Amino acid sequence: MTKDSLRNRRERALGSGAELFYDEPLEIVRGEGAYLFDADGRRYVDMYNNVPAVGHANPAVVKAMAEQQATLNTHSRYLHRGIVTFAERLTALNHDGIESVVFSCSGTEANEVAIQIARLITRKRGLVCTDAAYHGNSEVVDSMSYVGLSPSRSGEVRSFPFPERYRPLKEGLSDEELCDAYLQRVAAAINSLNSDGPGFAALIICSIFANEGVPVVPTGFMHKVTELVHREGGLVIADEVQSGYGRTGLWWGYECLDFRPDIVVTGKPMGNGLPLGATATKKDYIDKFRSDKDYFNTCAATPLQAAVGMAVLDEIERLDLLRNSAEVGARLLNGLRDRLDRYEEVGDARGLGLFLSVEMVRDSLSKEPDRDLALYLSDRLKEKGFLVSYSGKYENVLKIRPPLVFSHADAEGFLVAFDECMEELHA
Amino acid sequence: MTKDSLRNRRERALGSGAELFYDEPLEIVRGEGAYLFDADGRRYVDMYNNVPAVGHANPAVVKAMAEQQATLNTHSRYLHRGIVTFAERLTALNHDGIESVVFSCSGTEANEVAIQIARLITRKRGLVCTDAAYHGNSEVVDSMSYVGLSPSRSGEVRSFPFPERYRPLKEGLSDEELCDAYLQRVAAAINSLNSDGPGFAALIICSIFANEGVPVVPTGFMHKVTELVHREGGLVIADEVQSGYGRTGLWWGYECLDFRPDIVVTGKPMGNGLPLGATATKKDYIDKFRSDKDYFNTCAATPLQAAVGMAVLDEIERLDLLRNSAEVGARLLNGLRDRLDRYEEVGDARGLGLFLSVEMVRDSLSKEPDRDLALYLSDRLKEKGFLVSYSGKYENVLKIRPPLVFSHADAEGFLVAFDECMEELHA
Numbered sequence: 001m002t003k004d005s006l007r008n009r010r011e012r013a014l015g016s017g018a019e020l021f022y023d024e025p026l027e028i029v030r031g032e033g034a035y036l037f038d039a040d041g042r043r044y045v046d047m048y049n050n051v052p053a054v055g056h057a058n059p060a061v062v063k064a065m066a067e068q069q070a071t072l073n074t075h076s077r078y079l080h081r082g083i084v085t086f087a088e089r090l091t092a093l094n095h096d097g098i099e100s101v102v103f104s105c106s107g108t109e110a111n112e113v114a115i116q117i118a119r120l121i122t123r124k125r126g127l128v129c130t131d132a133a134y135h136g137n138s139e140v141v142d143s144m145s146y147v148g149l150s151p152s153r154s155g156e157v158r159s160f161p162f163p164e165r166y167r168p169l170k171e172g173l174s175d176e177e178l179c180d181a182y183l184q185r186v187a188a189a190i191n192s193l194n195s196d197g198p199g200f201a202a203l204i205i206c207s208i209f210a211n212e213g214v215p216v217v218p219t220g221f222m223h224k225v226t227e228l229v230h231r232e233g234g235l236v237i238a239d240e241v242q243s244g245y246g247r248t249g250l251w252w253g254y255e256c257l258d259f260r261p262d263i264v265v266t267g268k269p270m271g272n273g274l275p276l277g278a279t280a281t282k283k284d285y286i287d288k289f290r291s292d293k294d295y296f297n298t299c300a301a302t303p304l305q306a307a308v309g310m311a312v313l314d315e316i317e318r319l320d321l322l323r324n325s326a327e328v329g330a331r332l333l334n335g336l337r338d339r340l341d342r343y344e345e346v347g348d349a350r351g352l353g354l355f356l357s358v359e360m361v362r363d364s365l366s367k368e369p370d371r372d373l374a375l376y377l378s379d380r381l382k383e384k385g386f387l388v389s390y391s392g393k394y395e396n397v398l399k400i401r402p403p404l405v406f407s408h409a410d411a412e413g414f415l416v417a418f419d420e421c422m423e424e425l426h427a
Numbered sequence: 428m429t430k431d432s433l434r435n436r437r438e439r440a441l442g443s444g445a446e447l448f449y450d451e452p453l454e455i456v457r458g459e460g461a462y463l464f465d466a467d468g469r470r471y472v473d474m475y476n477n478v479p480a481v482g483h484a485n486p487a488v489v490k491a492m493a494e495q496q497a498t499l500n501t502h503s504r505y506l507h508r509g510i511v512t513f514a515e516r517l518t519a520l521n522h523d524g525i526e527s528v529v530f531s532c533s534g535t536e537a538n539e540v541a542i543q544i545a546r547l548i549t550r551k552r553g554l555v556c557t558d559a560a561y562h563g564n565s566e567v568v569d570s571m572s573y574v575g576l577s578p579s580r581s582g583e584v585r586s587f588p589f590p591e592r593y594r595p596l597k598e599g600l601s602d603e604e605l606c607d608a609y610l611q612r613v614a615a616a617i618n619s620l621n622s623d624g625p626g627f628a629a630l631i632i633c634s635i636f637a638n639e640g641v642p643v644v645p646t647g648f649m650h651k652v653t654e655l656v657h658r659e660g661g662l663v664i665a666d667e668v669q670s671g672y673g674r675t676g677l678w679w680g681y682e683c684l685d686f687r688p689d690i691v692v693t694g695k696p697m698g699n700g701l702p703l704g705a706t707a708t709k710k711d712y713i714d715k716f717r718s719d720k721d722y723f724n725t726c727a728a729t730p731l732q733a734a735v736g737m738a739v740l741d742e743i744e745r746l747d748l749l750r751n752s753a754e755v756g757a758r759l760l761n762g763l764r765d766r767l768d769r770y771e772e773v774g775d776a777r778g779l780g781l782f783l784s785v786e787m788v789r790d791s792l793s794k795e796p797d798r799d800l801a802l803y804l805s806d807r808l809k810e811k812g813f814l815v816s817y818s819g820k821y822e823n824v825l826k827i828r829p830p831l832v833f834s835h836a837d838a839e840g841f842l843v844a845f846d847e848c849m850e851e852l853h854a
Binding site for chain 2: 025031
C-alpha cells in the first residue's frame with residue numbers, strides 16, 4: 001500500500017481534517033529512545049514527543065506493562081497495593097500541600113477533576129486562564145483553549161494576556177512594573193467574574209506557559225498571582241501535563257516558577273504512552289470531592305496504570321533524567337541563543353530544561369511573528385532528520401520538547417541542521 | 428502489611444470515600460479468564476467485570492500490547508496503518524450509517540465527543556436522557572447521571588422515565604399503549620428544551636438501559652423514539668459502552684433493541700483494560716467536527732490503542748464470544764427465571780446475553796424494591812466465591828455482567844450459590 005492510499009483510507013476512517021504533521025506526512029513505524037523510524041527505515045531524531053519521556057519503546061516500561069496486564073488489570077473498587085503505592089509516590093514528589101490523588105485516563109480528564117474540585121470547594125464557577133492556553137478537549141476544559149482576550153465563549157471563563165518579557169504588555173517598564181501590569185489584568189479578570197455572576201473558582205495555568213511558547217515570565221509573577229488568587233478566595237490549578245515529570249530539569253514546572261499550586265494536574269508523560277492522568281491536592285479537598293461527586297473512572301486507578309506509572313518514575317530516577325533534561329537543555333539553549341546574533345529571523349530563544357522555544361520573526365527589531373518561517377523550518381528540519389513542531393500565540397515559535405533521554409550529540413546535530421536551514425534561506 | 432493498613436494507606440493516598448466493593452473489601456491480586464484471585468489465593472468467579480471481556484490476563488491481548496509498546500506508541504499526527512485498520516474494522520461492524528471514528532481514552536471522553544458533534548450538527552444544546560442513566564464523569568456528561576425526573580441540575584438536560592414493563596409508567600396498558608406513554612414523556616422533554624431556550628440536540632441512551640437495570644422495553648420503543656428524535660431535528664446517541672462488543676450476544680445493543688443510532692459510543696471492553704474509547708458516526712459529521720473543533724487527544728488513536736483494540740476484536744471472533752454470550756446468558760437467565768416462583772423476593776429476572784438483572788423485592792406482588800437484600804446477597808455471594816454487584820434506579824437489582832468467556836459450568840455454580848443464599852434467608 002502506498003502512502004497516498006493509506007492517507008485516503010485514513011481520511012475515510014478518521015474523517016477529513018484529522019490532523020497530520022508536515023507538508024508530506026510521515027509514516028512512522030518504530031521508535032527507540034529519542035529516535036523514530038519511518039516506513040522506509042529512515043531515522044529521525046525526535047525533538048517533539050514529550051509523552052515517551054523515558055524513551056520510545058523503553059524496555060522497563062514494556063516489561064512492567066506486559067507483566068501487569070498478564071497478572072491483573074481491574075477497576076479500582078478492590079484493594080490493590082500498586083495503585084496506593086503509586087499515589088503515595090506521586091504526592092511525595094510534590095510539596096507538602098499535595099496529599100491525595102484522583103487518577104484518570106488523560107490530562108483532559110485530570111483537568112476536569114481539578115475544575116470540579118475547585119468549583120466544589122469555592123462554591124463558585126468562574127475560571128481564569130491565559131489568552132493562549134490549551135488545557136484539553138472536553139467541553140468545559142476546551143472553553144479555556146486559545147480564547148484570546150475577546151469576551152469568552154463561555155460566561156464562566158475570563159482570560160488575561162500571558163506574562164512575558166519578549167512582547168511585554170507595555171514597553172519601557174521595569175521587571176517589577178511589568179509584573180504588576182500583568183497582575184492587574186488577572187485582577188480585572190477575577191473582578192469581571194465576580195461582578196458578572198459566576199464568581200471566581202480558580203486560576204488554571206500551565207506552570208511554564210508551554211502552549212504560550214515558554215515565555216520568560218516577569219520575576220515573582222507566579223508567587224504574587226498565587227497570593228492574589230488566594231486573597232480572592234480562589235484556588236490555583238497548575239496544569240503540569242506538559243511542565244511536570246522532569247521536563248524542566250526539576251520534577252515540576254511550579255518549582256521553576258517558584259510557586260505552590262493548590263491543585264496539581266498531570267498527564268502526558270506519566271504512562272510513556274499509556275493513557276494516564278492524575279489530579280493531586282489536599283486530602284480534605286479530595287475527600288469532599290469523593291463524597292459529593294462519587295467519582296468513578298473505569299480504566300483509571302488500575303493495576304496497569306500503577307505498574308506502568310511507577311516504571312516511568314523508576315526510569316526517570318535510574319536514568320537520572322532530571323539532570324539530563326537540565327544539562328542537555330541548558331547546552332542546547334546556549335547554542336540556540338548563539339544564533340540570536342547570527343540570524344535576524346531568530347527573535348528569541350528561551351526555555352526550561354528540555355522545553356525550548358525559538359521565536360521566528362521577520363526581523364529582530366520589529367519582532368513581527370513569522371509563522372510561515374516556523375512552518376517551513378519544521379518541514380525542512382524533518383527532511384534533515386529532526387522532528388520539531390511550532391506553537392505559541394502566533395504559531396511562530398519552534399517547539400523543542402524531546403523525550404528526556406535526548407542526548408548532547410543529538411542536540412549538536414540539530415544545531416548543525418538548523419544552521420543549514422538558515423543558510424539555505426540566505427543563499 | 429495487613430489489609431487494614433492497606434485500607435488506611437489507600438484512604439490517605441486516594442482520599443476517603445474512594446469507593447470499595449463489599450462490606451469486607453477484597454484485595455485482588457491476579458486474574459485469569461473469568462476468575463479473580465485474592466491475596467490469600469482464594470478464587471472468585473467474576474460475574475461483574477465487563478472490561479476484561481475476552482478474559483482477565485488474556486494472553487493474545489498481553490502479547491499485542493507488549494509488542495506494540497516495544498515497537499511504537501506515539502500520538503496520531505503521523506500516518507499509521509494500525510489505527511486506520513482498527514477504525515475500518517469498527518465501522519464495518521456497525522450499520523451503514525456509521526462511517527468514521529474519533530478515538531479517545533474513555534467512555535466519558537467518547538460521550539463528550541458525541542455530545543459536541545450533536546451540538547455542532549444541530550446547532551442546539553439540549554440533551555435528553557433517562558432518569559436513571561449514567562454516561563460518565565466529565566461535568567457535561569455527569570449532568571446526565573442519575574438525574575431523576577426532577578428539574579435537571581443543568582438547564583440543558585431533560586430526563587424521561589426509562590421504558591420498562593416491570594414497573595410500568597401506568598398499569599393496565601397494552602404494550603403499544605405503554606410504548607406511546609413513554610414516547611409522550613420523551614416528546615415532553617424535547618418540548619421543554621425547545622420552549623426553554625437551549626433547543627434539542629440529542630437523545631443519549633444506553634442501548635439496553637444497563638444502569639437502569641436492563642429493563643424489558645415495550646416493543647418498538649427504540650425504533651419509534653428514533654423517529655421522534657429525527658422529526659424533532661435531533662440525533663440519537665447510542666452509548667454502547669456497556670451494551671456493545673458482544674455483551675448481548677450481538678455486536679451492539681442497538682441490534683437487540685432494533686434501532687439505528689446516528690452516533691455510536693464505545694468504551695469499557697474495547698481495550699480489555701487499556702483505556703480506549705471511540706465515537707463513530709457519519710463521515711460528514713466527523714469532518715465537520717474535526718474542522719470546527721480541531722480535536723486532538725494525545726494518548727488516543729495511538730498504535731497501542733489500535734494493536735490492543737484489534738487483538739480484542741480478534742479474540743471475540745476466535746473464541747466465538749458472541750455465541751458464548753448468547754448461549755450461556757440464555758441458559759443462566761432461564762435458571763434465574765426458574766427462581767421467580769421459588770422465592771417471593773425474586774421479583775424479576777431479565778437481560779440480554781451476558782447482562783442479566785435480578786430484581787430483589789419485599790414480595791412479588793408489591794414489587795417494593797429491597798435494596799438491603801441486594802446488598803446482602805452481593806456480600807454473601809462474594810463469600811461463596813461469586814462476584815456480582817447491584818444497580819438500577821432503586822439499587823435493588825443484582826447486576827450480572829461477567830467477562831464474555833464466562834462458562835455454563837460457572838453459571839450452574841452460581842445458581843447453586845444463589846439458592847444457598849436464599850435458603851439461608853428462609854432458614
